[in-house]
Amino acid sequence: MSNILTRLGDGEFISFTKDEVRREIEEGVEDAADRAEVDPLSKEDIDKLYDIVADPRKFVSVEPGNELILSYDGFPMKLTRVGIPIERPQILKVFERAFGSDTLEMAYVHYSIKPLKINLSEEVAFFAESLQGTIAPLMYGAMPNMGLYTKPDGPCENAAELLPLGKIKEAQEAQMEAGEYLEKDIMLVASQMYEAGADGFDFDTTAASGDVEFYAVLRAIERLKAKYPEMGIEVGMSGEFILGFHGSVEYAGTRLAGLYPHEQIKVVEKAGGTIFGSVVNTNSSRSFPWNLARAVTMCKACGEVANIPVHANVGMGVGGVPLTPVTPIDCVSRASTAMAEIARMDGL
Numbered sequence: 312m313s314n315i316l317t318r319l320g321d322g323e324f325i326s327f328t329k330d331e332v333r334r335e336i337e338e339g340v341e342d343a344a345d346r347a348e349v350d351p352l353s354k355e356d357i358d359k360l361y362d363i364v365a366d367p368r369k370f371v372s373v374e375p376g377n378e379l380i381l382s383y384d385g386f387p388m389k390l391t392r393v394g395i396p397i398e399r400p401q402i403l404k405v406f407e408r409a410f411g412s413d414t415l416e417m418a419y420v421h422y423s424i425k426p427l428k429i430n431l432s433e434e435v436a437f438f439a440e441s442l443q444g445t446i447a448p449l450m451y452g453a454m455p456n457m458g459l460y461t462k463p464d465g466p467c468e469n470a471a472e473l474l475p476l477g478k479i480k481e482a483q484e485a486q487m488e489a490g491e492y493l494e495k496d497i498m499l500v501a502s503q504m505y506e507a508g509a510d511g512f513d514f515d516t517t518a519a520s521g522d523v524e525f526y527a528v529l530r531a532i533e534r535l536k537a538k539y540p541e542m543g544i545e546v547g548m549s550g551e552f553i554l555g556f557h558g559s560v561e562y563a564g565t566r567l568a569g570l571y572p573h574e575q576i577k578v579v580e581k582a583g584g585t586i587f588g589s590v591v592n593t594n595s596s597r598s599f600p601w602n603l604a605r606a607v608t609m610c611k612a613c614g615e616v617a618n619i620p621v622h623a624n625v626g627m628g629v630g631g632v633p634l635t636p637v638t639p640i641d642c643v644s645r646a647s648t649a650m651a652e653i654a655r656m657d658g659l
Contacts, residue, residue, distance in 0.1 A: 315365050318642055320595040320602050322635035332600050333361055339604025343591070347551070347571040349612035352604070356653050360607060363645050363652075364600045370644045373651045380658035382586065382622050384452055384515040384547055386416035400441040407447050413658075415449045416513055417441050423456035424496045425465070431500060435507045442508045450545065451504040452513035455497065455528050457520035460489035467492070470556055483557050489520075490527035497531035502538065511543025511585070519549040521556030522567040525575075529562045529582040536583030546579045547588030547624060548572070551609060572613040580618055586658075589613045590624045595634045599642050603631030603649055611654040620657035623650045630659075 314326040327335065336357055344351040352360070363371055373379075383389075386406065387399035397405070399417065406412040417438050419427045427434065442449060461469040467489040473482035501512045512535070518525035532544055553575065555568025563581045570578070572589040579587050591606035610623045610630075628634035631646040650656045 317364060318599045318633055318639060320593045320597050320599065320633050322633040322639055322642075325598065327598070327600075329365065332365055333357075335598045335600040336360055336364065336604040339597075339601035340608050342601075343605040343608035347573065347609050347612065349571070349573055349609065352608050352611065352653070356607075356611075357604075359653055360600075360604060360649055363649050364603065366645070369641050371641075371648050372644060373648050377651050379647070379651050379656060380413045380620075380622070382414045382450075382513070382545060382588075382658055383412070383416050384513060385418055385422050386452065387418055388420060388422070391420075399437055400444060403441050403445050403449070407445050412447060415441075415445055415447050416452045417449060417509075418452045422452070422515070423454045423459055424493065424500055425456065425459040427453055428496050428500055431503055435503055438504060438507050438509065448510040448543075449508075450511040450513045450543065451501075451509045452515050452545075453500065454516045454519070455493055455514060455524050456516070457486075457489050457493045457524040457527065460492045461485070465489065465492070474556075483559070486521070486523040486557050487560075490523045490530075493524065493527040494531045494534075497528065498534060501531070501535055501542075505535075505539055505542055511545060513545040513547065515547045515588075516549040517546055518553050518567075521554040522560050523557045525553055525567050525578075526560045526562055529578060532579075532582040532584055543585045544583065545586035545588060545622070546584045547622075548575060548590040551591045572609050573616050576613055576617050576619070576621065584619060586620050586622055587613070587617065588622050588624050590629050591631070593628045593630075593632060593634050595628075599631065599633060599645075602633075603642075603646055606631040606646070607649050607654045610650060610656060614655050614657070622658035623654065623656045625650060625659045 340351045387402045461467045468485040470482035470486045553570045576587045591609045593602045614621045
């Protein structure tokens with residue numbers, strides 16, 4: 312029996328028999344269905360996922376007509392990270408005209424709301440220059456990154472230091488204070504960029520600091536949509552479930568802690584988000600087939616309840632892709648194909 316060459320979640324190559332690959336996929340589906348309390352993939356979906364993983368070609372793609380729209384995060388930094396000295400407005404032109412990107416995103420090198428506001432006037436100028444030289448929809452993106460509002464970098468007490476001391480109430484109050492600062496700064500930055508001509512705003516790695524960060528973003532989205540009804544807003548998440556650092560905060564009657572993608576999207580819809588970026592985290596000690604099966608199972612459940620487009624996060628350490636600085640194309644292409652043809656995502 313010939314073996315199938317695949318990878319672990321850390322990118323290392325590993326060889327499985329056909330039966331082992333199928334078992335890895337089935338166990339991944341079962342794990343996702345159990346954790347998120349969603350329906351498992353059907354036998355037909357599992358068979359198709361097996362065919363995608365077991366395909367002997369290095370690069371796998373979709374059938375004609377199943378192509379997806381791509382959106383991006385931290386867009387202009389992709390080339391500077393590999394030592395290409397090009398300024399951001401020119402990088403956007405390269406992505407549009409050479410790489411054929413569907414959408415574009417301008418972003419600051421720090422890529423967080425708090426440091427961005429200090430440099431806002433210069434960012435507006437860079438953004439205006441980029442608008443004049445590009446045609447594709449151009450969003451502005453940043454991470455909420457509520458942790459930057461805690462001491463020593465910010466004015467608020469650090470909940471991560473208070474919780475181990477048993478100061479639960481104080482930790483909750485500190486988080487809510489940081490959330491208020493974050494919401495205020497989001498309104499400043501997103502308003503300035505939209506009025507400068509942005510087609511939308513991309514919140515990347517949302518809820519990395521837990522449920523209060525998610526709450527602050529949802530509140531800001533609600534206010535932004537009331538202020539700018541036509542504004543496009545993409546909400547890309549940081550994890551497959553919301554960490555309950557506060558534990559009790561609610562939005563529109565829904566407790567935020569512990570929500571999985573198919574539940575996260577419903578509160579994003581209520582707030583006024585127009586694109587949802589679902590995330591399923593990669594376990595670096597498990598196999599690529601196992602991780603991809605988990606990701607497809609959760610993302611498909613998310614898409615089935617969605618009333619707005621869902622762009623699954625497929626990249627380093629998410630969407631089934633191994634956690635490596637340079638993501639292997641054999642895994643990225645298979646994950647992208649599975650998200651398109653099995654999870655039925657609207658984009659990536």
